[in-house]
Amino acid sequence: MKKRLLALVLICTMAFSLSACGKKEDKAETKTEKTEKASDAAPIEYDVDEYVTLGDYKGLEISLENTYEYSDEGFEEYLNTKIADAGVYVEDSDKKEVEEDSIVNVDYVGSQDGVAFDGGSAEDQMIDVANNCSTSGSGYIDGFTSGLAGHSVGEEVAYEVTFPEQYGNADLAGKTVTFTFQINYVAKAIATKADLTDKIVSDNFSYDSVDKYVSAMKDDYESSLKSDLANDTQTAVLNALINNSTVSGVPEELLQARVDMYLKVYDKQYEAYGTTAKEYFESMGQDYDQYVESLKTSVEESTKTELILEAVARAEGIAIDEDGYKEFISSVMGSTGSQEDDTAFYDIYSVDGYTGERYFRQAYLTQKALDFCKDNANVTLGVKSAD
Incomplete structure (x- = not known):
């Protein structure tokens, strides 16, 4: 047909x-x-x-x-899909070391010849190490996350990264700079209702409790x-x-x-x-x-x-x-x-x-x-x- x-x-x-x-x-x-x-x-x-x-x-x-x-099974699947699609990550207190496929929360500063450059610093960033991008999907230049694996929560990590020759900012195009990362914590995804707390819901879903969110x-x-x-x-x-x-x-x-x-x-x-x-x-x-x-x-x-x-x-x-x-x-x-x-x-x-x-x-x-x-x-x- x-x-x-x-x-x-x-x-x-x-x-x-x-x-x-x-x-x-x-x-x-x-x-x-x-x-x-x-x-x-x-x-x-x-x-x-x-x-x-x-x-x-x-x-x-x-x-x-x-x-x-309506069925309870169907609603559970629907709810868990909604939760997973929201892309919410929280600290995983059981993980202390960054692995190749970790999601990590970091602060970072980019510097050139010891001087921080405009647009190269950020705080409270959730990074997907394996995919070299933020958890929202925004990609980074090649090598940006490559030096994080193997380091621990609380550690400061610094390494060089080279901007591509065709980078939009002429001052940085083709230049090698240093990024210094403060590893705040290893994160885990909130994927099901069982992962929710009232605080997580109020911080991320515009409701003040799990019950109100689930009802909505x-x-x-x-x-x-x-x-x-x-x-x-x-x-x-x-x-x-x-x-x-x-x-x-x-x-x-x-x-x-x-x-x-x-x-x-x-x-x-x-x-x-x-x-x-x-x-x-x-x-x-x-x-x-x-x-x-x-x-x-x-x-x-x-x-x-x-x-x-x-x-x-x-x-x-x-x-x-x-x-x-x-x-x-x-x-x-x-x-x-x-x-x-x-x-x-x-x-x-x-x-x-x-x-x-x-x-x-x-x-x-x-x-x-x-x-x-x-x-x-x-x-x-x-x-x-x-x-």
């Missing part, structure tokens, strides 16, 4: 960038003027029934492997089960729709408008940093034209999915209810951090022949069509797939 997730237009993948745009519209420009600008080109028209042959879309038989029901995580777990069920059901229904339907192609003008929309929003994002998407890609050594072709392929696939849902909406007479749409677009604008009015917001997404308002109204309509198919599906839980 083909696995395709719903890319309800560009909302999830594009809207994140709007909060970075940072430029206000010219308030002297009226809403009418903006609308006329977005409507200079003739609107793109097509008949969805010429492109889509629908298969079964009502009464779909959907089987999901998981039960999505239980609420999160139950919410995640409901969310997983809804998302997995939607994905399974969508996959069934795709497999049951035939799409002969995508109207070329519509496809180009969708690609142009992506590129316009990307340029708007990079504009805030004084560049364009093309300039940024080229500065990173990437082929911008190749990227655009790859984007077009991806957008074509997601647009095929939207056409199927548009065909369902037409077949079932599903229409846009204005109150529901207002709630939808307000939610979208809120999620992007947009400070614009709706007309200015639409303008960000408007391209020749396809306005931002049309784009978002279509997004709302296709979601309603998917909700219809999901509401009319027969869903069975806890069924293992054949593969």
Whole structure:
């Protein structure tokens, strides 16, 4: 079975960038003027029934492997994963010597010719010796942690490290310096509920007791089960729709408008940093034209999915209810951090022949069509797939 997730237009993948745009519209420009600008080109028209042959879309038989029901075992696994993913380390009082794979807490000072240099000192740093990085994942220059193993807690250790020739700071590039470490303690990871104390929780998890933290995580777990069920059901229904339907192609003008929309929003994002998407890609050594072709392929696939849902909406007479749409677009604008009015917001997404308002109204309509198919599906839980 083909696995395709719903890319309800560009909302999830594009809207994140709007909060970075940072430029206000010219308030002297009226809403009418903006609308006329977005409507200079003739609107793109097509008949969805010429492109889509629908298969079964009502009464779909959907089987999901998981039960999505609360269990103590499931919650314990969820809780321990949350704890482990937090990356919390505390002193291991049983360990007094640094080993090759130790996590150690240190203070360090970097000096050149006996003088400490800017940016070369830090305190209370948690270091992963084996991976030459901090426990947060930030890497160090080669050799930074290589001299720690074999030394003891409380010991001061000093050794030379050479910065790479291409290091960003010209004063240090290629230079050999001395790092002096004070080994504070060997640490251990907090990985399960059994490792928690009230102090560890209050210091690292924003709750003042283990009980309150566990209670909050239980609420999160139950919410995640409901969310997983809804998302997995939607994905399974969508996959069934795709497999049951035939799409002969995508109207070329519509496809180009969708690609142009992506590129316009990307340029708007990079504009805030004084560049364009093309300039940024080229500065990173990437082929911008190749990227655009790859984007077009991806957008074509997601647009095929939207056409199927548009065909369902037409077949079932599903229409846009204005109150529901207002709630939808307000939610979208809120999620992007947009400070614009709706007309200015639409303008960000408007391209020749396809306005931002049309784009978002279509997004709302296709979601309603998917909700219809999901509401009319027969869903069975806890069924293992054949593969």
